Amino acid sequence: MMTFSGIGDLLAHQNAFPESGWIFVEKSFDTTSEKDIREGRFCIAQDDDEEFDLEETHCTWLEAPMFRAIVGERLEKNPAAPLGELIAAAIHYLDKDTFMP
Incomplete structure (x- = not known):
């Protein structure tokens, strides 16, 4: 499993993401909180077993290809x-299911 500390770390490693799959967050993660996105822990499964385990213990945030x-x-x-604008774009997509204008 790949884990990332905050969106900055996630951004720095996005080229290593699998072609498909979810970015998972802890169940207490607030998807509309800039603080949680800046500082939260993100996880990406590297195989089906890890994905199954993460589905049991975490929530999905965005699909890895959609994040990219x-x-x-x-x-x-x-x-x-700036980082704040990228965070706003992710929140906008989650809320509106479309890219930020």
Whole structure:
């Protein structure tokens, strides 16, 4: 299992993500909290057994490929997007099921 401490760590390792699968968060994670996204623990399963275990103990946040798409789309619009803007883009996608304008 891959684990990441905060969205900065997640962003730094996004090229190592599997082609499919979920990014998991702890059940107490608030998906609309900038603080939780900045500082929370993210997990990605590396095989089916790990994914099954994570589904039992964690909640899903975003699919790994969708996270990369959200970040990529935001950076296309603003190549110098600060971390807060990337967090806002993820929250917007979770809330509206569409990319942030």
